[in-house]
Amino acid sequence: MSKKALSEAFYKALTRIRPRYPTNQAALLPALHLAQKENGWISDEIMDEVAAAIDIPPPVVREVVTFYTMYNLKPVGKYHLQVCTNISCALMGAEELLEHCEKKLGICAGETTRDNRYTITEMECLGACGTAPVVQINDDYHENLNNERLDGVLAELP
Ligand code: FES
Incomplete structure (x- = not known):
């Protein structure tokens, strides 16, 4: 099995916040926010991992990430x-x-x-x-x- 890009802490935080949202789709923005907080930017690998984590099709995650400017599509400085x-x-x-x-x-x-x-x-x-x-x-x-x-x-x- 391939190694995950996101940490155990990400999955724990996601499990904690997930019940606050009525649907998987509704949990997508906060899940991406958590992922970006951890990694600094959202790579293709992370998009796929977030998609799997909240059971949303990867193309939907990709659309959302590329729509909102708050998500970094490449690494940024400190x-x-x-x-x-x-x-x-x-x-x-x-x-x-x-x-x-x-x-x-x-x-x-x-x-x-x-x-x-x-x-x-x-x-x-x-x-x-x-x-x-x-x-x-x-x-x-x-x-x-x-x-x-x-x-x-x-x-x-x-
Ligand atoms: S134009 Fe709205 S914050 Fe700059």
Whole structure:
């Protein structure tokens, strides 16, 4: 039997949360969230494993993973900077903020630093338009940013 990509801890967590959802389909997003938390991104192998774990056809899992931008389809750095450049953020300076990020970290959007510390991804609306511009770093939102504030946030990262 082939070795599983996901750990015992993933399966335990899944068993714990599964009863909260009425159907297998409803449990798919949280199952993928758990898988990404563990692995950092969702590979083809992990899609298949999640499909088997909650008894959903693999193509359905693939459709969901590729639809939602919150799932990473390739490895990301320790800190994943998701910079929203949609309309509200753009009006509040997101393009300049993205440029600043790229210059500061020495990579373009879509890339990861050589030391695997940072990945920058340009995003569509993150749903926090009222506090634009917004950058999501891993699970945290940083709002009302400008270059200096973003520098402060990056300096605080362990
Ligand atoms: S446009 Fe950036 S959060 Fe909505």
